[in-house]
Amino acid sequence: MNSSYLDASWKIAWQDKTFRLKTGIGLATICIIFSFFPLFFRYVELRHGVQLNDWVLSLLPPHDMSLSIFICIWVTVLLAIIRSIQNPYFFQLTLYSYCLLCILRYITLSIVPLEPPHGLIPLVDPVSNLFYGKKFVTKDLFFSGHTSTLLLISFCLQQKKDKYFTLLTGTTVGILVLIQHVHYTIDVITSPFFALIAYKMGKKLAFLQ
Secondary structure (H helix, E strand, O other): OOHHHHOOOHHHHHOOHHHHHHHHHHHHHHHHHHHHHHHHHHHHHHOOOEOOOOHHHHOOOOOOOHHHHHHHHHHHHHHHHHHHHHOHHHHHHHHHHHHHHHHHHHHHHHHOOEOOOOOOOOOOOOOOHHHHOOOOOOOOOOOOHHHHHHHHHHHHOOOHHHHHHHHHHHHHHHHHHHHOOOOOHHHHHOHHHHHHHHHHHHHHHOOOO
16 A cells, blocks of 8 residues: 555545445444444343453452543544545544444344343443443453453554554553443453454455555
């Protein structure tokens, strides 16, 4: 990839028929994925699962870290929005990668039913919860969507300072959701691997590599 391609403006990118087609497909896909979220998470919430004996959580007294998690998430998302406005190819890469990350979560949540950790404190995020439905979901566990999304953004970003910043926010959120007992340790430590898989596949689907 040359820098002129990566730094192209939306006006230039939109003249490319293939770019317009891929963007349309990506947006349609994410809309379909989001439309099924409330129904899917309702199903996840109603089924029975396994409660893990997590020794890391047993060492962490639960505390409500909702505000700090909210700030980390939405500062990172705001940065991604700004970079998307500046660079249409970053937008397309992130869009495809995030679609794949959501599909991976559909798969893992379907095949790994878990009960919420002991001491779970509901995460207060009025923006994110809009996608889940009216009720807070406690069994949205393996793997951590919040952590993996921020790390995925870090993988997609070009500038080193952006990557380091979002890596920091992603790592911070991973630690904070454990302190709040919103996730098991396994949910968090596997998040980077799923984020990387989604990024690699998203790169190929977006024809950026």
